[in-house]
Amino acid sequence: MLKYILMILGGVIFIAGYYYMKQNEGHGKPMMFYSLFTYAGLSLVILMGARVLDPFFDSLGDWGEMVQLGVQVACFVIGAELLLKPAFEDQREIGSSSKKKITPYGSRDINAKNNKKKSSKKKKNNNNQIKRSYSKGNKKRR
Incomplete structure (x- = not known):
């Protein structure tokens, strides 16, 4: 039983x-x-x-x-x-x-690369705008 x-x-x-x-x-x-x-x-x-x-x-x-x-x-x-x-x-x-993954350069390494990419894109756009403004300015002065 x-x-x-x-x-x-x-x-x-x-x-x-x-x-x-x-x-x-x-x-x-x-x-x-x-x-x-x-x-x-x-x-x-x-x-x-x-x-x-x-x-x-x-x-x-x-x-x-x-x-x-x-x-x-x-x-x-x-x-x-x-x-x-x-x-x-x-x-x-x-x-x-x-668990946090440890990289040789620390966790900032990934963020730093992303920030560099973003800032370089901004700089390129700024350079283009500056060139355009000079070209427009030069045309007006001529």
């Missing part, structure tokens, strides 16, 4: 954790926490499911124990791949993007 109760409890934990994990997708630490919570529920379902199916695995004879272990390991690996890997990769991406 305890096996069934723990299996149902694991299913409820799994569903609740998965729901909150999807709600917090892309938010880093909360998503990681809920994915671990979801994996704990899945683990409880896998372990208790194997205990519930003990009579079936016992009917397989000597290989029953090995098959049971193989099914459990496969479920744990697939569960970790589907639940934990995306959450931890998301955490790594969030952590790496929030």
Whole structure:
């Protein structure tokens, strides 16, 4: 009876954790926490499911124990791949993007290049205007 109760409890934990994990997708630490919570529920379902199916695995004879272990390991690996890997990769991406990138010339280097480009464009326009004014001025004086 305890096996069934723990299996149902694991299913409820799994569903609740998965729901909150999807709600917090892309938010880093909360998503990681809920994915671990979801994996704990899945683990409880896998372990208790194997205990519930003990009579079936016992009917397989000597290989029953090995098959049971193989099914459990496969479920744990697939569960970790589907639940934990995306959450931890998301955490790594969030952590790496929030860090300030250091350049050899400092962060002003990029801004200085942009400012130089803008100022050089302004100077070119000013030079053209000055030339035009001289040319107009020269025509008037002639």
